[in-house]
Amino acid sequence: VTSDHSIHATFKDYTIPTVITAEITDVASRTASSGGEVTNDGGSAITAYGVVWSLETNPTLDDNLTVDGSGVSGYTSEITLLHPNTTYYVRAYATNSVGTAYGEERSFQTERQTLTIGGTFTANDKTYDGNNIATFLDNSLELSGTVGDDVVSLSNIVIEFSDSNVGNDIQVNITNAELAGADSDNYELSLDDAPTTTASITTKELTVIYAEALDKEYDGTTEATIENAVLDGVVDGDNVTLGNHTIGVFALADAGEDISVTTNMTITGDNAGNYTLTQPDYLTANITGLAPEVVTEGEIETTGTSATINSQITSTGGLPITSLGVVWSLNENPDLDANDGRTYDTESEGSFTSVVEWLLPNTTYYVRTYAENVQGVGYGESLPFTTSNQITDMDGNTYTMVTIGNQIWMGENLRTTVFRNDDPINHSDIETWGDSQGVGSYIVYDHNEVDGIDSEVEMIDMYGLLYNFTAVQDLSGLCPAGWYVPDDDDWQVLTDYLGGDEIAGDALKSSRTIDTDGHPGWNTEIAASGSSNFEALPGGTIEYDYMYGLGDYGAWWSSTTSYYSGRENSFYLSLDAYTDYAFIYEAMDTSGYSVHCIYGQGQPRVLTENAINISPTTATIQGKLIDNGGSELTQVGAAWGTDPDPSAWDEADITSIDLAEIENGLFETTIEGLDNLTSYLSLIHI
Numbered sequence: 001v002t003s004d005h006s007i008h009a010t011f012k013d014y015t016i017p018t019v020i021t022a023e024i025t026d027v028a029s030r031t032a033s034s035g036g037e038v039t040n041d042g043g044s045a046i047t048a049y050g051v052v053w054s055l056e057t058n059p060t061l062d063d064n065l066t067v068d069g070s071g072v073s074g075y076t077s078e079i080t081l082l083h084p085n086t087t088y089y090v091r092a093y094a095t096n097s098v099g100t101a102y103g104e105e106r107s108f109q110t111e112r113q114t115l116t117i118g119g120t121f122t123a124n125d126k127t128y129d130g131n132n133i134a135t136f137l138d139n140s141l142e143l144s145g146t147v148g149d150d151v152v153s154l155s156n157i158v159i160e161f162s163d164s165n166v167g168n169d170i171q172v173n174i175t176n177a178e179l180a181g182a183d184s185d186n187y188e189l190s191l192d193d194a195p196t197t198t199a200s201i202t203t204k205e206l207t208v209i210y211a212e213a214l215d216k217e218y219d220g221t222t223e224a225t226i227e228n229a230v231l232d233g234v235v236d237g238d239n240v241t242l243g244n245h246t247i248g249v250f251a252l253a254d255a256g257e258d259i260s261v262t263t264n265m266t267i268t269g270d271n272a273g274n275y276t277l278t279q280p281d282y283l284t285a286n287i288t289g290l291a292p293e294v295v296t297e298g299e300i301e302t303t304g305t306s307a308t309i310n311s312q313i314t315s316t317g318g319l320p321i322t323s324l325g326v327v328w329s330l331n332e333n334p335d336l337d338a339n340d341g342r343t344y345d346t347e348s349e350g351s352f353t354s355v356v357e358w359l360l361p362n363t364t365y366y367v368r369t370y371a372e373n374v375q376g377v378g379y380g381e382s383l384p385f386t387t388s389n390q391i392t393d394m395d396g397n398t399y400t401m402v403t404i405g406n407q408i409w410m411g412e413n414l415r416t417t418v419f420r421n422d423d424p425i426n427h428s429d430i431e432t433w434g435d436s437q438g439v440g441s442y443i444v445y446d447h448n449e450v451d452g453i454d455s456e457v458e459m460i461d462m463y464g465l466l467y468n469f470t471a472v473q474d475l476s477g478l479c480p481a482g483w484y485v486p487d488d489d490d491w492q493v494l495t496d497y498l499g500g501d502e503i504a505g506d507a508l509k510s511s512r513t514i515d516t517d518g519h520p521g522w523n524t525e526i527a528a529s530g531s532s533n534f535e536a537l538p539g540g541t542i543e544y545d546y547m548y549g550l551g552d553y554g555a556w557w558s559s560t561t562s563y564y565s566g567r568e569n570s571f572y573l574s575l576d577a578y579t580d581y582a583f584i585y586e587a588m589d590t591s592g593y594s595v596h597c598i599y600g601q602g603q604p605r606v607l608t609e610n611a612i613n614i615s616p617t618t619a620t621i622q623g624k625l626i627d628n629g630g631s632e633l634t635q636v637g638a639a640w641g642t643d644p645d646p647s648a649w650d651e652a653d654i655t656s657i658d659l660a661e662i663e664n665g666l667f668e669t670t671i672e673g674l675d676n677l678t679s680y681l682s683l684i685h686i
Contacts, residue, residue, distance in 0.1 A: 036092025413464025
């Protein structure tokens, strides 16, 4: 085959590209910027360009690199993951089908890395010494910002108080620190935002030396004259001056020898706040004395069962007060020999407050303040007061009181949300009720499930709150002072008085019916008589996560517990809309019921203080009498046993002491016959 056609081809010579390395800019401790410009692609398409860098000269693609694009153009490259204070070498590169070309080499040195201080530290409190120096209690400071495995640490750390004067929670700052370690030259340290802490500078004690108390003739006062007092212990340069150093007070205004003289010397000056002055305790002199004088201050505050009286000691007679408080009676002018009750109180700077409890509602009493020392008893004026017919709980809710037989009850369901000591009671809901049984809790019956009640506030106002048994048992106190959650015996006394378990419900229940009166009331057409004025209203109940019974059913906690089958069992009084029964039943662990408080009339108040002098078989129990409950004490001692809450009225062991041994309300009693290495619980009983 022949042809007269010919083929013509042109072959082009390709070369590697030409690239220029850009200036190095934005140099930091870990980053820098560069780039390049591809000025000639060598006749072949640029497949990649960027920069390469290394710690050595003439870096290549085998070193660190960026890939910033392709084609012919200028470009910017970000160089990262650098090491502080280090010299690097950089070249731009461009690659085509022929090969890779590099631009001129440029070098730069990274900045030193700025480190900051993290972690925590605490400082020791110190006694005032005139300077800011602080010392470490605990040092858990650490450096933040080091690179890789660099060896850098903190050294020569100085901490200082921000104020050299006395104070609590004074800020302590890091005022100086240095870097150490093999790589420390690559870093610099910033104290900006360094951790701080607080510590306290307490006052420095100053004493008085060389002081003398002068003897004097009797003048009916406790004033004493002091001479030669000199202040000792002031820091050099501080401005502190001793004042009120020429007068003192005799411990007695009566005649006697070597009577202790106390002083009320003061310190003044620019730096006086940094010191406390210890009064000289070595002063004595000779003179003579009187009985105390007391007055009642302000209005007597009353509730239905209590009264609060504020008093002032206007004169101690120059002798220590041995006892103080108030006496009260239904008769005028009560005193320590003729009264219906007394309190044992504690004064503070001459003032004291007495709380008289266990009173009858709507009754007039007479009260007198008293104070006693070895010279005699001083009384204030005999003042009348009348208790009200209402009681107020810790939330400020008021309740009508009702007397049934010899018992005084609240005439309404309890609705407090705080304990007697002002601690809040946990507010639970239907979802969390089952998990809140170990914590004193209350729940509000869901008004959305009840026709005729439009809000939670209305529900609480009408039917009160439902509480768990943990709230009933809480030692913080669910009921107001002087009141408590009734036990089984209290309920039984009440139902017996009202005719027995099978008919007492008629007298206990409110006569209101929902059909006739609306809420609150009982869901029945036949109203109860409500003859006792107890006004029981059916607040329903909650069992586990099921709330039911409002209008049909009411349950009221008893504080009684019993132990059997390895568990603690609790109880409640039950009423329903359809019968007159009033029976006590065992409660479930997750029950929520209403509460009607009962007044704890006539009971003395006492605290168990400490157990001391414990030996293998004996221990001494300390107690404090708060008041005698308005009746003469018949027995005082301690009950003890190995079970919780030992009582003088169960099978616990008890002691009794001579009532004359009670001094200022304080007493001790020794229990014997204990078993070695055995845990006991003890309670003071009266």
